[in-house]
Amino acid sequence: MAANQEGIGVLKLECPQRHPVGRILKEAPHQAVQYDPGAQVGTRRFWPDEQDQPQFTIHCRFCDKSVAEATTALQNQLASLVDDVAQTIRTATLQYA
Numbered sequence: 001m002a003a004n005q006e007g008i009g010v011l012k013l014e015c016p017q018r019h020p021v022g023r024i025l026k027e028a029p030h031q032a033v034q035y036d037p038g039a040q041v042g043t044r045r046f047w048p049d050e051q052d053q054p055q056f057t058i059h060c061r062f063c064d065k066s067v068a069e070a071t072t073a074l075q076n077q078l079a080s081l082v083d084d085v086a087q088t089i090r091t092a093t094l095q096y097a
């Protein structure tokens, strides 16, 4: 992986029990940020949407509970990851809403 990774990043989202609840990703430097809920759950969409403000809430289907995080906090985490050329994947833990 010697290719230039600058401008891309994948923020993996987990509930407090470490279940995967989707990913926020930017796959190319000039591509818009997308939310990928996981293949079994639904399709990708642009993120954040109006409904994702100010709190991004998702449902953990393993816990059957809602988990949430401030949208700006997730945007900041993704931005610092995108700026980091050495790292492309990071995990963010959301809290029960």
Ligand SMILES: [Zn+2]
Residues within 6 Å of the ligand: 015, 016, 017, 018, 019, 060, 061, 062, 063, 064
């Ligand atoms: Zn869970």
